[in-house]
Amino acid sequence: MIAVKELTKRYARTVAVDQISFSVEKGQIVGFLGPNGAGKTTTMRVLTCFLPPSAGTATVAGFDVLEQPREVKRRIGYLPEAPPLYPEMATTEYLRFVGKLKGLSGAELDKRVDYVCGRCFISDVKRKLLGKLSKGYRQRVGLAQAIIHNPEVLILDEPTAGLDPKQINETRDLIRSLAGDHTIILSTHILPEVEQTCEQVIIINKGKLVATDSVHNLQARTRGVESVLIEVAGRAGALASEAVQQKLEQVPGVAKVVRRDARDQRLIFEVESQKGQLVRGDLARAVVASGWDLNELRAAGMSLEEIFLELTGSETAAEARDRAEQPAKPDETTPTTSEPQP
């Protein structure tokens, strides 16, 4: 349904999207995952014909975004990052306006407006001004305008950003319910969103594709590998880091040993096992048999979050854990650009 080949988009100085290729099958619901600035919005704007690609191609239902934009737009519903909801318009007035732009009229337009209001749970605010709606309602009106012309493909840019947890759940349910009728790409910088809503995931970082897989397979990558944090202390005198590392590396089933920290007489390593190997017992015995103290040994199984962080190279799994134990930093803000009109 969607085919992107070596797509590149440059702004004046930035390469926002760098030769990415992926495809989306009909009926799939795909998560487009990446940190802020990864190039998600840019890719979506190219797919929706609001920006021309600098190189490469993108087709929707076989139509090229550059050569047949009208055909593409007819088949796409787009929920931009900040949907252009005119505050002085009432809900149905706005939906009728967008519907007309999409070529609907007469009884068909009436029917579609009624249908999307029911489908997106906004029937009770039909006559309310958009400027007076809560963020959750506004987002549902945004979804309603995206599906007004019953497009085959839905492109949703961070559809749950800025919503509270209850609204997030409602929006996710709504998106999942739309998946039966539409092929959906939704972008997000939050991983649980993908785990809970999508079947496929496309991970991008700094404009480059880093992984594309089923959510199931990606999760499976986390299974079977044991990751262990181990703290070793010397009883007297200095403890040679290299000696300890070597010892740990010699334990059967160990794939990788990385020194994480060294303080006073303590050394902290992260040990990763080979697939299917449990190494904790042998690690403990090796440390003790060498005459060192085993201060701590704890499993640090890789979560999908850590895999994501590893793939996007933003930090190591161990750093992610350390960070997780500290209060979260506020999100970096992306530059806001004005959204195209529907």
Ligand SMILES: Nc1ncnc2c1ncn2[C@@H]1O[C@H](COP(=O)(O)OP(=O)(O)O)[C@@H](O)[C@H]1O
């Ligand atoms: N209109 C623009 N002009 C110049 N640079 C831009 C513009 N829009 C986005 N960028 C840059 O392109 C990169 C990708 O941005 P964007 O596609 O918005 O990422 P995301 O949606 O994943 O956060 C960023 O480095 C961003 O600063």
Ligand SMILES: [Mg+2]
């Ligand atoms: Mg964005």
